[in-house]
Amino acid sequence: MSISNVIPSIKICGLRDAATIQAMNGLAITEVGLVFAPSKRQVSASLGSELVKAIQSIEGRDQKSPKAAGVFVNYPLKDMLKLLERVPLDIVQLHGQEKVDYYAALHKQLDDAVLWKVVSIDASRQLLEVSQIIEELKPFMAYVDRLLIDAPGGGTGKPFNWNAIAAYRAAAQHFEKPLVIAGGLHAGNVTDLLQQHRVDGIDVSSGVETNGIKDIVKIKEFVGKVIEA
Numbered sequence: 001m002s003i004s005n006v007i008p009s010i011k012i013c014g015l016r017d018a019a020t021i022q023a024m025n026g027l028a029i030t031e032v033g034l035v036f037a038p039s040k041r042q043v044s045a046s047l048g049s050e051l052v053k054a055i056q057s058i059e060g061r062d063q064k065s066p067k068a069a070g071v072f073v074n075y076p077l078k079d080m081l082k083l084l085e086r087v088p089l090d091i092v093q094l095h096g097q098e099k100v101d102y103y104a105a106l107h108k109q110l111d112d113a114v115l116w117k118v119v120s121i122d123a124s125r126q127l128l129e130v131s132q133i134i135e136e137l138k139p140f141m142a143y144v145d146r147l148l149i150d151a152p153g154g155g156t157g158k159p160f161n162w163n164a165i166a167a168y169r170a171a172a173q174h175f176e177k178p179l180v181i182a183g184g185l186h187a188g189n190v191t192d193l194l195q196q197h198r199v200d201g202i203d204v205s206s207g208v209e210t211n212g213i214k215d216i217v218k219i220k221e222f223v224g225k226v227i228e229a
């Protein structure tokens with residue numbers, strides 16, 4: 001049984017076609033992610049704008065359309081502002097080594113969109129104390145809506161060591177920010193995650209694909225496991 005009685009937010013990431021988004025209509029999804037970083041899942045601004053329309057046309061959790069999230073890695077700020085004029089994202093997920101000045105400048109320019117900060121959990125981070133994590137994140141937190149922790153690289157389908165979650169959860173709580181978990185999740189391990197850790201959201205990409213293509217059967221199975229946990 002899950003250790004929380006609140007169903008975490010569910011982000012399905014790396015969509016590249018409107019038909020799969022439409023097939024997700026009615027699932028208890030809260031965010032759909034589009035990758036604008038160099039990746040096998042990368043979409044252009046013009047496809048991104050078409051896919052945001054598809055996201056806005058479906059119902060997710062609580063009969064509301066899922067939020068549209070864009071995933072970026074060290075994307076030049078001026079290009080980001082141009083892209084946001086064309087693609088009305090609700091969430092900008094910063095998955096690179098963006099500095100605090102970048103967060104501050106982008107936050108100032110955003111109208112309604114919010115920023116998610118990603119921290120990659122490599123072997124050195126698994127050992128950090130809560131106080132170290134708080135010190136490191138403090139400069140960013142005025143600009144950030146959520147904290148997301150993931151395996152290094154992003155979109156690799158590999159999990160990180162979940163022993164690191166407790167310290168990040170404590171740090172996120174200190175800042176009163178929700179914590180989202182990504183990295184190698186799939187229908188076969190998400191129940192274990194939710195039984196072992198209290199998390200506010202989960203994020204999946206590779207684990208709901210077959211041969212590199214999003215698979216609606218796997219998406220439905222994944223969402224079902226999260227709801228049942």
Ligand SMILES: O=C(O)c1ccccc1N[C@@H]1O[C@H](COP(=O)(O)O)[C@@H](O)[C@H]1O
Pocket residue numbers: 013014033035037038039040041042071073095150153154155156157158182183184185203204205206207
């Ligand atoms: O999905 C990608 O291709 C990607 C590329 C660059 C940065 C992040 C990327 N995806 C993010 O990775 C995690 C989880 O991925 P997975 O489930 O392990 O495949 C998620 O936050 C995606 O937004």
